[in-house]
Amino acid sequence: MNILVVDDFSTMRRIIKNLLRDLGFTNTEEADDGSTALPILQKGGIDFLITDWNMPKMTGIDLLKAVRADASLEGLPILMVTAEAKREQIVEAAQAGVNGYVVKPFTAAVLQEKIERIFERVEAG
Amino acid sequence: MSRLTDTNSYEGYIQELAKTTELLMEKIEQGKTNEISELIDSIKETRDRGLYLEVGKLTRALHDAISAFHIDAYLDDSDKKDMSTISDATDRLGYVMNLTDKAANRTMDMVEASLPIAQGIGCDTSKLKKDWERLGKREISYEEFGELYKEMGTFLEANEARVKDLQQNLTNILMAQDYQDLTGQVIKRVVTLVQDVEGSLVTLVKLAGNIEEVGGLEVESVKHSSKPAQEEIGIFPTKNDEFVSGQDDVDDLLSSLGF
Numbered sequence: 001m002n003i004l005v006v007d008d009f010s011t012m013r014r015i016i017k018n019l020l021r022d023l024g025f026t027n028t029e030e031a032d033d034g035s036t037a038l039p040i041l042q043k044g045g046i047d048f049l050i051t052d053w054n055m056p057k058m059t060g061i062d063l064l065k066a067v068r069a070d071a072s073l074e075g076l077p078i079l080m081v082t083a084e085a086k087r088e089q090i091v092e093a094a095q096a097g098v099n100g101y102v103v104k105p106f107t108a109a110v111l112q113e114k115i116e117r118i119f120e121r122v123e124a125g
Numbered sequence: 126m127s128r129l130t131d132t133n134s135y136e137g138y139i140q141e142l143a144k145t146t147e148l149l150m151e152k153i154e155q156g157k158t159n160e161i162s163e164l165i166d167s168i169k170e171t172r173d174r175g176l177y178l179e180v181g182k183l184t185r186a187l188h189d190a191i192s193a194f195h196i197d198a199y200l201d202d203s204d205k206k207d208m209s210t211i212s213d214a215t216d217r218l219g220y221v222m223n224l225t226d227k228a229a230n231r232t233m234d235m236v237e238a239s240l241p242i243a244q245g246i247g248c249d250t251s252k253l254k255k256d257w258e259r260l261g262k263r264e265i266s267y268e269e270f271g272e273l274y275k276e277m278g279t280f281l282e283a284n285e286a287r288v289k290d291l292q293q294n295l296t297n298i299l300m301a302q303d304y305q306d307l308t309g310q311v312i313k314r315v316v317t318l319v320q321d322v323e324g325s326l327v328t329l330v331k332l333a334g335n336i337e338e339v340g341g342l343e344v345e346s347v348k349h350s351s352k353p354a355q356e357e358i359g360i361f362p363t364k365n366d367e368f369v370s371g372q373d374d375v376d377d378l379l380s381s382l383g384f
């Protein structure tokens with residue numbers, strides 16, 4: 001299981017990577033915004049995407065839309081982990097096809113629950 | 126943010142002054158004393174009008190700047206919900222202080238809880254090591270060996286729990302570092318606000334400079350800059366209905382959308 005973690009703050013990427021490791025996901029890659037994440041995703045081999053919203057150059061919502069618009073990536077599970085807490089933003093992400101939404105600050109338990117839930121749904125088809 | 130630059134009237138004033146002065150020179154040459162006196166009064170009047178115009182513009186610009194930043198000098202406790210942008214920025218910085226304070230304390234709590242565990246492992250290891258070395262040299266009795274075996278069993282069992290506690294504390298320390306992401310975003314917004322305030326002040330200084338110029342005083346040139354105000358961001362805890370108040374709210378909202 002290869003997970004791509006996208007956040008412009010390296011601290012947050014580190015936190016998420018460490019939490020993923022605790023959950024047994026040791027294969028992770030990093031990107032600092034959507035524009036660097038997209039080529040990694042298009043290269044293939046990523047099974048799960050965790051992305052922030054507010055990032056320079058290409059935001060998380062634009063990355064989400066770009067992924068859903070790409071035929072080879074449209075089924076990729078995406079979890080948004082962000083400080084953006086506007087209702088209309090959450091609705092926008094949901095409509096764009098996000099699989100889960102976690103608001104910062106979050107706990108390890110919440111992240112684990114959301115990831116597991118997404119996998120359950122993906123497995124259920 | 127409203128733009129505060131309008132020097133058309135100021136230029137108009139200069140043109141009018143030039144025209145009247147030209148006419149004045151003409152009348153002086155013609156020696157028409159009455160008309161000369163009238164024209165001097167007219168120049169004075171034009172200058173005063175220019176001055177009033179610039180003072181008016183400065184007043185309007187000040188009003189615009191105050192409106193743009195929602196500054197309310199008469200804010201009392203009952204009106205906190207209508208806080209000015211400046212008060213809001215102050216609150217945001219207060220939020221940064223609280224977050225960093227909480228993160229530092231949380232980290233230190235975890236370190237303080239972990240140190241005795243590490244020390245306990247160290248002490249027990251040293252004690253067992255001595256007995257273990259004596260065992261290697263066959264310097265312990267059969268009874269002492271039985272005792273050492275029991276101690277080793279207790280040590281290993283205790284270590285399992287201690288390592289688990291240490292891992293938990295280290296994860297909590299890691300999680301406490303999330304403040305850096307959140308505070309960084311708040312600080313970025315406040316920096317933008319400061320830049321906007323600076324831009325407005327530069328415009329006000331420029332308009333005040335026009336007044337000084339009309340009044341015949343020396344004016345220092347200033348560079349004008351103005352940037353649009355930033356939008357609200359959701360990371361600041363708020364009771365505003367536009368924002369969710371936490372993960373439970375997010376989950377409820379997503380459930381209502383069929384998630």
